[in-house]
Amino acid sequence: MNIYPFLQAVRDKRPLVHHITNWVTIFDCAQIVKSFGASPVMAHAPEEAAAMTGIASALVLNIGTLTTDVTDSMKLAAVAANQKGIPVVFDVCGAGATPYRDQKSLEILDAAKIGVIKGNSSEIARVAGLAVATKGVDAGHVAADMREVARSLSAQRACTVVVTGAEDIVAGDGKLFLVRNGHPMMANVVGTGCMAASSIGTFAAAAPDRVPEATAAGLACFEIAAELAVQKSDGPVAFKQQLFDCVFRLDEKQVESLQRVVTPG
Amino acid sequence: MNIYPFLQAVRDKRPLVHHITNWVTIFDCAQIVKSFGASPVMAHAPEEAAAMTGIASALVLNIGTLTTDVTDSMKLAAVAANQKGIPVVFDVCGAGATPYRDQKSLEILDAAKIGVIKGNSSEIARVAGLAVATKGVDAGHVAADMREVARSLSAQRACTVVVTGAEDIVAGDGKLFLVRNGHPMMANVVGTGCMAASSIGTFAAAAPDRVPEATAAGLACFEIAAELAVQKSDGPVAFKQQLFDCVFRLDEKQVESLQRVVTPG
Amino acid sequence: MNIYPFLQAVRDKRPLVHHITNWVTIFDCAQIVKSFGASPVMAHAPEEAAAMTGIASALVLNIGTLTTDVTDSMKLAAVAANQKGIPVVFDVCGAGATPYRDQKSLEILDAAKIGVIKGNSSEIARVAGLAVATKGVDAGHVAADMREVARSLSAQRACTVVVTGAEDIVAGDGKLFLVRNGHPMMANVVGTGCMAASSIGTFAAAAPDRVPEATAAGLACFEIAAELAVQKSDGPVAFKQQLFDCVFRLDEKQVESLQRVVTPG
Numbered sequence: 001m002n003i004y005p006f007l008q009a010v011r012d013k014r015p016l017v018h019h020i021t022n023w024v025t026i027f028d029c030a031q032i033v034k035s036f037g038a039s040p041v042m043a044h045a046p047e048e049a050a051a052m053t054g055i056a057s058a059l060v061l062n063i064g065t066l067t068t069d070v071t072d073s074m075k076l077a078a079v080a081a082n083q084k085g086i087p088v089v090f091d092v093c094g095a096g097a098t099p100y101r102d103q104k105s106l107e108i109l110d111a112a113k114i115g116v117i118k119g120n121s122s123e124i125a126r127v128a129g130l131a132v133a134t135k136g137v138d139a140g141h142v143a144a145d146m147r148e149v150a151r152s153l154s155a156q157r158a159c160t161v162v163v164t165g166a167e168d169i170v171a172g173d174g175k176l177f178l179v180r181n182g183h184p185m186m187a188n189v190v191g192t193g194c195m196a197a198s199s200i201g202t203f204a205a206a207a208p209d210r211v212p213e214a215t216a217a218g219l220a221c222f223e224i225a226a227e228l229a230v231q232k233s234d235g236p237v238a239f240k241q242q243l244f245d246c247v248f249r250l251d252e253k254q255v256e257s258l259q260r261v262v263t264p265g
Numbered sequence: 266m267n268i269y270p271f272l273q274a275v276r277d278k279r280p281l282v283h284h285i286t287n288w289v290t291i292f293d294c295a296q297i298v299k300s301f302g303a304s305p306v307m308a309h310a311p312e313e314a315a316a317m318t319g320i321a322s323a324l325v326l327n328i329g330t331l332t333t334d335v336t337d338s339m340k341l342a343a344v345a346a347n348q349k350g351i352p353v354v355f356d357v358c359g360a361g362a363t364p365y366r367d368q369k370s371l372e373i374l375d376a377a378k379i380g381v382i383k384g385n386s387s388e389i390a391r392v393a394g395l396a397v398a399t400k401g402v403d404a405g406h407v408a409a410d411m412r413e414v415a416r417s418l419s420a421q422r423a424c425t426v427v428v429t430g431a432e433d434i435v436a437g438d439g440k441l442f443l444v445r446n447g448h449p450m451m452a453n454v455v456g457t458g459c460m461a462a463s464s465i466g467t468f469a470a471a472a473p474d475r476v477p478e479a480t481a482a483g484l485a486c487f488e489i490a491a492e493l494a495v496q497k498s499d500g501p502v503a504f505k506q507q508l509f510d511c512v513f514r515l516d517e518k519q520v521e522s523l524q525r526v527v528t529p530g
Numbered sequence: 531m532n533i534y535p536f537l538q539a540v541r542d543k544r545p546l547v548h549h550i551t552n553w554v555t556i557f558d559c560a561q562i563v564k565s566f567g568a569s570p571v572m573a574h575a576p577e578e579a580a581a582m583t584g585i586a587s588a589l590v591l592n593i594g595t596l597t598t599d600v601t602d603s604m605k606l607a608a609v610a611a612n613q614k615g616i617p618v619v620f621d622v623c624g625a626g627a628t629p630y631r632d633q634k635s636l637e638i639l640d641a642a643k644i645g646v647i648k649g650n651s652s653e654i655a656r657v658a659g660l661a662v663a664t665k666g667v668d669a670g671h672v673a674a675d676m677r678e679v680a681r682s683l684s685a686q687r688a689c690t691v692v693v694t695g696a697e698d699i700v701a702g703d704g705k706l707f708l709v710r711n712g713h714p715m716m717a718n719v720v721g722t723g724c725m726a727a728s729s730i731g732t733f734a735a736a737a738p739d740r741v742p743e744a745t746a747a748g749l750a751c752f753e754i755a756a757e758l759a760v761q762k763s764d765g766p767v768a769f770k771q772q773l774f775d776c777v778f779r780l781d782e783k784q785v786e787s788l789q790r791v792v793t794p795g
Contacts (some may be wrong), residue, residue, distance in 0.1 A: 016401050023573050024556050026289050030455040035501060040455065041362070041401030042289050045332045055362065055401070066358065067575045097571070097585065100578035132293035136546050136571030136585070188778065190560040190570065235775025236565060245500025281666050291554050295720040300766060305720065306627070306666030307554050310597045315631035320627065320666070364647025513718065 001177070001263070004255045006217035011037040015057035015205035020044045020074045022064025022093065023193065028191035029060065029198040032222070038202045048072040050080035058086050058205030060198050063104060064093040064137060071104045078112035087115035087204040087211055091197035095119060096126030096134030104230050107244050109157065115204060115211050116172075117153065118197050119164040119244040121146050128153045137193070139165070147264075151176065160212045164196060168219050172212030179216055180260035181223035188236035192243075196222055224258045225250055266442070266528070269520045271468050271482035275303040280322035280470035285339045287329025287358065293456035294325065294463040297487070300512040303467045314338040315345035323351050323470030325463050328369060329358040329402060336369045339497065343377035351475055352380035352469035356462035360384060361391030361399030374422065380469060380476050382418065382435075383462050386411050393418045395446040402458070404430070412529075413496045416441065425477045429461060433484050437477030444481055445525035446488035453501035461487055470520075481526050489523045490515055531707070531793070534785045536747035540768030541567040544687035545735035550574045550604045551724065552623065558721035559590065559728040560702050562752070565777040568732045572646075579603040580610035588616050588735030593634060594623040594667060601634045601714035608642035617645035617734040617741055619725040621727035625649060626656030639687065644704075645734060645741050646728050650734050651676050658683045667723070669695070677794075681706065683784050684747025690742045694726060698749050702742030709746055710790035726752055737766035739773065754788045755780055 017033045019026070026042060033040035043052040046069070051060050059081040061074045071175045081088045095105045105127055108114070117127060125132045128149050133140045150161040150171035160172030168179035186192040196219060203218030204211050219233035228250075229242035276515040282298050284291070284307045291307060298305035311334070318324050326339045346353045360370045364457040370392055374382070382392060384406035390397045393414050398405045415426040416434035425437030433444035451457040461484060468483030469476050493515075494507035546569045551559050556727060563570035573582040576599070583589050589611040591604045611618045625635045635657055639647070647657060650669035655662045663670045680691040680701035686789050690702030698709035716722040726749060733748030734741050758780075759772035 005294040016403075018401070018729040022572075023288050023553050027292065027455060027557065030289050031502065034453060039401055039403050041359070042287075042330055043359070043363070044330060045365060048363040050402070051363040051365065055398075062723040065572055066576060069575065079538050094571070094573070098573070098578040100575060100581065133585075136548070136569055136582070138443050138546075138569050153397065188564060190557060190564050235772075235778050237771045237778075238560065241502045241506065242500075242769065248500050248502075279667075281667070288553050292557065294721060295554050296767065299718060299720050304666055304668050306624070307552075307595055308624070309595060310630060312598065313628040316628040316630065317666070320663075438712070506767045506771065509764075509767040513767075515767050 001213065001216065001261050003220050003259045003261065004252045005218045006207055006214055007221050007250065007255060009206040010202055013206045014038055015059060016041060016055060017052050017058050017201050017205050018056035019060045020049065020070060020077055021060065021062040024064055025191035025194040028195050031244055032195040032198050032247065033202050035244045036202050040043060044070050044073045046073045046076060049077040053077045054082040054084060056086065058201045059088045060201035061088065061108065062091040062093050062111060062194055062197060063101060064194065066104055074108055075111040078108065080206060082112050088112065089116040089118060089197055089201040089204060090114045092117060092119040092123045092127050094137045095123040096132055096140065097136055101186050102126060107215045114159050116160045116162060116200055116215055118200060120160050120164050124161065124163045125149055147176065160215050162215060164193060170212060170216045175212055176264060177216040178262045178264060179219045179223065180262065181220050183226050183230045185239050186226055186238060195196060211256060219260050220259045221250060222247065225253060227258060228254065266478065266526050268485050268526065269481045269517045270294060271285050271479055272486050272515065272520060274471040275467055281306060282323050282325060282466050282470050283308065283318050283321035285335060285342055286325065286327040287431045289329055290459040291458040293460050295343050296509055297460040297463050297512065300509045301467050303328065307357065309335050311338045311341060314342040318345040319344045319349060319526050321351065323466045324353045324355065325466035326373065327356040327358050327459055327462060328366060329459065331369055333480045336373060339373055340376040343373065352473050353377065354381040354383060354462055354469060355379045356459060356464040357384040357388045357392050357487045359399060359402045360388040361397055361405065362401055367391060379424050381425040381427060381465055381480055382497055385429050389428045390414055391413050391478065410486060412441065412509065422474045427480060429458060435477060435481045440477050442481040443527050443528060443529060444484045444488065445527065446485050446492060448491050448495045450495050450501060450504050451491050454505045458510060485524045485526050486515060486520060487512065489520060492523060493519065531743065531746065531791050533626065533747045533750050533789045534782045535736055537657050537751050537780065538546060539736040540732055543736045544568055546585060547588050547590060547656060547731050547735050548573065548583050548586035549590045550579065550600060550607055550697050551590065551592040554594055554723040554791060555721040558725050560772055562725040562728050562777065563732050565774045566732050574600050574603045576603045576606060579607040581640040583607045583610040584614060586616065586729045589618045590731035591618065591638065592621040592697045592724055592727060594724065596634055601638060604638055605641040608638065612642050617738050618642065619646040619648060619727055619731040620644045621724060622645055622647060622649040622653045622657050624664060624667045624758060625653040626670065627663055627666055632656060644689050645728060646690040646692060646730055646745055647687065648730060650694050654691065654693045655679055667794060672790045677706065692745060694723060700742060700746045705742055706794060708792050708794060709749045709753065710792065711750050711757060713756050713760045715760050715769050716756050749779060750791050751785060752777065754785060757788060
């Protein structure tokens with residue numbers, strides 16, 4: 001797969017990416033969008049959630065610190081995104097940790113057409129209906145074959161499904177991509193999961209007709225930057241700073257020589 | 266204009282600067298106040314917004330992630346600031362992006378005397394009543410002469426008006442200052458606009474009788490630090506870290522040799 | 531006192547540490563937990579606050595940007611923590627700044643058994659009933675002997691009391707520890723106080739039967755990392771990045787050679 005044209009499209013179009021997200025990593029989500037060359041906005045008031053979506057090119061939802069008020073705004077924004085025809089990325093952060101998160105995840109999935117559902121293995125397994133537990137927002141143990149879970153949930157919900165991990169799984173439109181970029185250091189920093197969802201939203205905003213491919217490309221670019229950042233840092237938070245700046249500087253040669261996006265036979 | 270005495274006053278007085286601000290850059294707003302040598306506090310509960318303002322030396326309001334509840338607290342705090350006679354700085358973040366932001370901006374402006382209205386060109390143009398659009402929180406195109414818009418809004422609202430950009434415009438008390446410091450790198454980082462408002466609030470807190478001059482001085486010091494930070498960094502987020510620390514270390518020689526605050530003839 | 535085994539226990543057990551905290555430093559609180567090798571989660575919705583506490587090993591509460599809704603969730607979570615028998619750490623951030631903070635602090639202290647009350651001198655003095663004022667969230671002047679205030683409050687509330695400062699005081703179970711690690715640079719960064727509370731929560735999660743000792747050990751490890759970080763940085767925000775990464779890399783030799791935890795005779 002040719003990855004770099006997707007990054008080039010982000011930098012050319014500079015799309016506005018609306019977020020309703022969590023309070024822990026809200027800065028990180030905004031900055032990763034900006035580092036990719038796009039424009040982030042975060043607006044969760046119910047009175048403007050739909051209007052702000054109406055001027056955006058994608059919507060990213062993340063339930064990391066959800067409340068009922070904020071999930072209601074997410075539903076309004078998602079419906080507005082459907083009306084405008086822009087992609088909605090939903091990070092089911094913490095699904096499987098409490099019944100409330102499971103319930104709200106399903107409510108959002110039922111309230112509007114979600115373009116991309118993204119989570120770690122236990123989050124996605126939970127949304128798919130399996131009886132697994134998530135350790136707060138960190139993945140719990142899942143016995144299932146996650147490629148099959150992703151394919152099945154993708155078919156059931158008619159959307160792209162992303163399972164993050166050492167190998168990311170992207171299932172959508174009957175296709176399957178495996179993104180084998182990234183580095184274990186990412187797990188030592190708070191926010192990399194949320195930033196991955198925002199990266200997907202940014203790439204989907206610039207290529208709304210090829211969401212599964214844009215999703216794989218966004219993940220690959222983010223994780224290639226992570227590989228480069230590890231080489232330039234000596235600890236997790238130094239790594240995170242470099243991650244943003246390696247995204248900002250990412251060039252065609254880096255992307256095409258380092259990308260490991262594969263389609264299993 | 267002599268800039269350094271304003272910075273010296275901040276460091277000598279260490280004023281408490283109360284904020285009701287947005288959730289994306291709330292840390293950045295607090296840290297820039299602290300880096301200047303002052304003391305930040307953020308308290309948005311309606312039960313204490315006025316009381317916290319009562320022990321502060323300035324109030325900074327920012328509607329980046331506004332909700333109706335929080336804007337109600339902003340009004341309470343602004344009225345308390347008026348009663349105490351301390352400056353209120355209002356960052357009209359995202360005005361022009363949605364009708365709700367426009368409405369809430371005007372409500373806050375009408376609820377109390379605002380000392381400094383600050384925004385980018387499309388935000389300020391919108392608050393001044395022009396029919397322009399803001400791209401989320403990034404400036405949209407404005408055809409108007411922003412110096413005239415700033416002068417006019419300043420006269421109409423009896424306040425200081427700041428239009429940020431490559432050249433910042435500060436209009437207040439019938440005077441006009443142009444701040445020609447800063448660097449394009451600032452636009453690659455989330456938070457520099459909000460930090461500029463907090464810088465203004467910090468300087469206004471230490472010189473409440475000379476708000477237009479303190480505003481220009483605060484902007485100049487913040488942006489001189491940005492120029493120094495660019496030289497010490499190789500990417501946007503590395504730049505942002507250095508920006509804070511260059512503010513912390515800013516000395517008289519740097520300020521007076523680098524400042525480019527001019528008064529047009 | 532032998533400090534390193536407490537850090538080793540954190541890294542071995544990787545406990546989940548639930549927070550209901552403030553919006554300024556919520557990322558910092560999460561990251562310091564992660565840097566120590568544990569797993570943070572932040573969930574403040576009343577519908578899940580108790581359930582999330584139910585899968586955690588400690589609960590950290592911080593009223594830095596409190597509202598009534600969020601303090602209600604704190605009470606629910608604290609009661610759930612008591613039912614499960616896990617430690618509750620309460621950072622009385624800003625107590626003494628407004629009557630509302632004083633009232634809410636006392637309500638939380640009365641709603642459940644708090645294991646560790648942590649604050650600066652004026653915050654703790656205020657919670658102990660003395661007539662002192664806090665400058666926002668920065669310590670105000672206190673004439674009292676804080677060792678005696680800590681001992682007395684510890685006895686009255688049957689909990690561990692921590693007074694942070696150049697010398698931290700830890701009083702609990704009739705014992706008194708003084709933690710003489712740390713560096714004045716910590717006061718130039720927003721978030722070090724909140725991160726100290728999260729460090730305590732992380733260590734208490736891994737040693738729930740020795741809370742006063744775990745508290746002293748957590749503070750000491752955090753502040754030893756601060757001493758190391760100062761040597762590797764040239765400004766406050768550079769220092770903060772190093773602080774996280776020095777925590778991540780902290781080893782037995784550093785801990786045991788640098789720790790200055792003393793028990794007064």
